[in-house]
Amino acid sequence: MLDLKRLRSDPDAARAALERRGGAGGLDSVIELDAQRRELLPQLEALRAEQNAANEAISAAKAAGGDASEQIAQMKEVAARAKELDGQLQAAESELNTALALLPNLPDDDAPAEDTVLRECGEIPSFDFEPRDHLDLAGDRVDMERGARLSGARFAYLRGELVMLELALVRWTLELLGRNGFEPVIPPVLVREEALHGTGFLPDTEQQIYRLADDDLYLVGTSEVALASIHADEILDADELPLRYAGFSPCFRREAGSAGRDTRGIFRVHQFDKVEMFSFVKPQDAKEEHLRLLDIEEQILTALGLPYRVVDIAIDDLGASAARKFDCEAWLPSQGRYRELTSTSNTTDFQARRLAIRMRSEGGKPELLATLNGTAVAVGRTMIALLENGQQADGSVVIPQCLADCGAPAILAPAEG
């Protein structure tokens, strides 16, 4: 959510920023509704003041044993008018809130108009054989057929050695993040609407989200939702910032509208596990923290021996809450191209405002802080990259030593059959 005061005092700057991300249409109605509200509010407050004064007089009269029936009769009318005004005000406010919630975050000045590759790192492997894709390499350790039989398309059983690989990957990642100040968290993945609204996924991406039929709860598409909400309605001590969390949880996405895309294997599935980084920082530290999250993502990819590139994401591809976003894309030999593995966003005060997360500096007033998120490891996609880049001519896969040290098999046997 954007700062209404800033929109009011400098609408042109906001309009210019919103136009960069493809339309400032909603802004005008916000400003109009705000003006409406600001006209009604003082009227209502004047009536309330009148009521308050009368209430004092009435109770004084009654205490003195006098009669206040005339004044009470008068106040009846005032109360009726106040009620009517209040109705109008609430209608205006609710429209205003809806309109305001539809506005995305203002993009960072540095966010580019086009996707921009910042760098390519690591060595793209060259094979003296035709590289297999992850599904061929995994065999029935990624069991799509039975997954589909159980739950439908885009679901899979992960089996055998790959389970141990996942656990090692998660363990290794959480330890690395722990050294970087992130507290591990396993959050609820079933959340109320407020949490999704607060993080900007609603009303923006409804069609991507699973909703329970009987319980006003939603399955999260990322633990970002739960991590952001961990401090909702709190005023944090500025001295204890930054606060960093590493969430580990399954993620659920409907993938509506992506029919026919990435249908093979587990690249795009309805359920996957992910380790997510989330930071609460002072506003002035947000950009630096963003680079820090990106750096950790790169450290992870580098340590796993995966060739990757970093993309500065175009303004029109930013999610509603992001002011700027970097993706890390790993090289997939079977596709001969880079594909998204991780992503980090600076959401500035957009989520903090919606979730009412503030900080207080020594002796100061509460002020909004900034939130940032970044993928540490999207397990499914990372395993794809590990399999495909680590494959050998016989179909076996060499797993990085750091993961073997955490309990992964050092070498995955060739798939059977």
Added chain:
RNA sequence: GGAGGGGUGGCAGAGUGGUCGAAUGCACCGGUCUUGAAAACCGGAGUCCGGUUUCCCCGGACCGCGGGUUCGAAUCCCGCCCCCUCCGCCA
């Protein structure tokens, strides 16, 4: 799932229709006293929204959240959320 109890300021805890934004205690921040400290005493202090001579004052809102009754609601009524206890069930 059944039965009951409860959500009040940073914490504890009064308050069941009328000067209640809210007693009191603790904690906190000033000040007096003291060589210094403690104690004692005096004073201050919440959040949000408007206005404004922009933190100086004025108005409004906030006693879990949202409605309702009333001239007037922390207090009465309804719905929701959360916490606790007991029973049942369960990994």
